[in-house]
Amino acid sequence: MKASPLLILVALFALVFTLAVDLAPQATGWSQGQKSGNFLSLMFGDGRKLLASQFFTMADVYFHSGYYPSIFDTKSAEEKEIISTSHGRKETEEDEKKEDFLGQPKDWIEAFGRNFKVTKHTHLENGNEREILPWLRLAADLDPQKVDTYTVGAFFLWQHLNRPDQAEVFLREGLRNNPDSPEILFELGRLYHDSSHDAVRARNVWEMGIKKFLQLYVDQPIDFGSVYGRLDNLSPAQKDNQLVFEELAVNLARLEDESGNYGPAIAWFGAAQRVSLDPGSLGKQIDAIKKKISAKQP
Amino acid sequence: MNKIFAVAGVVIKELYRRKDFYVLFVLTALLTLAAGTANFFQDEKIIRYVKDVCLLLIWVSSLVIAIVTTARQIPAEREARTIFPLLAKPVSRGQVIAGKFLGCWLATGIALAVFYFFFAVVASSREHAWPLATYLQAAWMQWCLLAVVIAMVLLGSIYFAAPSSTATISFIVVAGILLVGGHLNSIALQQPEPMQGLLSVIYYCMPHLEWYYLSDFVVYNLGTVPWLKLFAATLYAAAWTGFFLLAAWFGFRRKNLTT
Numbered sequence: 001m002k003a004s005p006l007l008i009l010v011a012l013f014a015l016v017f018t019l020a021v022d023l024a025p026q027a028t029g030w031s032q033g034q035k036s037g038n039f040l041s042l043m044f045g046d047g048r049k050l051l052a053s054q055f056f057t058m059a060d061v062y063f064h065s066g067y068y069p070s071i072f073d074t075k076s077a078e079e080k081e082i083i084s085t086s087h088g089r090k091e092t093e094e095d096e097k098k099e100d101f102l103g104q105p106k107d108w109i110e111a112f113g114r115n116f117k118v119t120k121h122t123h124l125e126n127g128n129e130r131e132i133l134p135w136l137r138l139a140a141d142l143d144p145q146k147v148d149t150y151t152v153g154a155f156f157l158w159q160h161l162n163r164p165d166q167a168e169v170f171l172r173e174g175l176r177n178n179p180d181s182p183e184i185l186f187e188l189g190r191l192y193h194d195s196s197h198d199a200v201r202a203r204n205v206w207e208m209g210i211k212k213f214l215q216l217y218v219d220q221p222i223d224f225g226s227v228y229g230r231l232d233n234l235s236p237a238q239k240d241n242q243l244v245f246e247e248l249a250v251n252l253a254r255l256e257d258e259s260g261n262y263g264p265a266i267a268w269f270g271a272a273q274r275v276s277l278d279p280g281s282l283g284k285q286i287d288a289i290k291k292k293i294s295a296k297q298p
Numbered sequence: 299m300n301k302i303f304a305v306a307g308v309v310i311k312e313l314y315r316r317k318d319f320y321v322l323f324v325l326t327a328l329l330t331l332a333a334g335t336a337n338f339f340q341d342e343k344i345i346r347y348v349k350d351v352c353l354l355l356i357w358v359s360s361l362v363i364a365i366v367t368t369a370r371q372i373p374a375e376r377e378a379r380t381i382f383p384l385l386a387k388p389v390s391r392g393q394v395i396a397g398k399f400l401g402c403w404l405a406t407g408i409a410l411a412v413f414y415f416f417f418a419v420v421a422s423s424r425e426h427a428w429p430l431a432t433y434l435q436a437a438w439m440q441w442c443l444l445a446v447v448i449a450m451v452l453l454g455s456i457y458f459a460a461p462s463s464t465a466t467i468s469f470i471v472v473a474g475i476l477l478v479g480g481h482l483n484s485i486a487l488q489q490p491e492p493m494q495g496l497l498s499v500i501y502y503c504m505p506h507l508e509w510y511y512l513s514d515f516v517v518y519n520l521g522t523v524p525w526l527k528l529f530a531a532t533l534y535a536a537a538w539t540g541f542f543l544l545a546a547w548f549g550f551r552r553k554n555l556t557t
Binding site for chain 2: 062065066070072073106107109110112113115116117118127130131133134135137157161163166170
């Protein structure tokens with residue numbers, strides 16, 4: 001029997017159509033079933049974390065408009081400036097000097113070559129900070145466990161670009177990927193407190209951050225006795241990251257102070273004092289609250 | 299001079315008959331437009347990463363066009379034996395070298411003009427600005443660099459056995475200079491002797507192509523480079539181009555074309 005090529009063609013088309021109809025719903029299930037359906041993670045595997053780190057660095061490069069040390073420049077490994085900016089740290093003159101990684105040109109070739117490269121240390125401003133966002137988005141896609149990406153991205157979206165809605169969406173995404181991150185909870189609380197002026201949600205989120213940091217039971221109310229107890233026995237990893245605890249505790253203290261809950265405010269300042277590098281200034285704030293209490297008493 | 303232009307004209311015709319430029323341009327346009335359509339945090343004004351991607355593609359494409367086109371010029375003439383009627387016109391060997399160089403340089407210049415026009419259209423569609431002076435400086439400096447590269451590849455094509463080896467070595471040298479060239483003095487200082495001396499000699503003797511990469515000025519809207527410095531860099535590129543062309547002519551003059 002000799003089959004017509006046209007008939008074979010039609011038969012094959014019918015076969016692929018039937019298979020497609022049958023397999024398409026299952027195929028959707030396959031991709032959802034994978035832990036990471038992300039195309040980039042499938043492409044790069046664990047190498048994506050290196051790429052994510054590179055993209056995060058690119059965000060810092062863009063923040064400096066290209067004025068950035070290469071691997072050949074001698075500059076000590078320090079925190080990226082987009083991170084320190086997101087923590088509200090202002091640059092001192094000393095920092096500015098440190099940032100001048102170029103120094104004096106070594107020869108006439110280098111001196112002449114500097115006419116064709118960026119030699120001024122500047123930061124993006126006036127809304128141009130948006131230019132770092134693509135790199136942060138890519139970094140978050142490639143390494144969803146990199147917490148700094150979300151906190152830095154949310155900070156710039158909210159504080160510099162006045163887009164708290166997008167900042168919250170980004171932080172929520174970060175929280176889904178890192179449910180135990182006190183850093184993301186701290187930023188989210190700041191957003192609720194300073195942008196939405198929602199003290200209740202801010203308190204809940206910050207308290208959750210404290211519980212996550214100290215590994216307390218999340219469904220039980222805060223007990224200052226156990227907070228202090230845990231602070232006396234911090235693990236080395238917690239000690240490395242105790243700045244976030246200080247930020248959480250200080251902000252909770254201020255929130256309670258604003259709400260007139262002076263007792264918890266003093267307790268939070270006291271907790272922050274235990275990890276702070278500058279416990280004296282926190283002590284002054286405790287004294288101020290105590291004065292308020294004594295002034296209120298008849 | 300007419301003979302040089304005639305040889306150059308043939309090279310230019312060859313570029314637009316071949317598919318290299320069209321493929322690279324379409325690839326650049328597609329990748330740039332794909333990057334441009336990505337939406338980050340629903341912000342329509344983000345543009346610098348698109349400019350960065352597009353400029354990088356323009357640099358890679360123009361280097362590919364320049365090196366691949368130049369590397370095959372003289373070997374192809376020898377292989378097809380068209381070099382003999384060409385030299386019998388009479389056209390001197392020096393005029394062949396000059397014509398080939400001019401043709402390749404003008405051809406890459408045309409390609410560069412198309413690429414930068416596309417870049418300007420894409421960038422202005424979001425920035426709503428035409429910093430023409432910055433674009434012109436960037437394109438000019440890139441064209442100057444391509445002059446040095448083309449002359450260097452032409453020299454390589456005289457000595458190396460095949461266009462593929464010439465192209466590969468040229469790519470490595472150019473990429474090496476662009477990536478490490480500017481830092482070679484710093485690297486040298488960290489090395490013991492005699493490596494330190496050797497690296498310092500290389501640093502002072504190589505063409506500093508890294509000066510001609512003005513991408514940062516375009517991407518970050520940093521304005522223009524001082525025109526006098528641009529002129530000095532142009533002279534530097536012209537000197538290196540002349541050096542390589544002269545060396546190519548010396549080599550080609552003594553080259554036995556029959557083997």
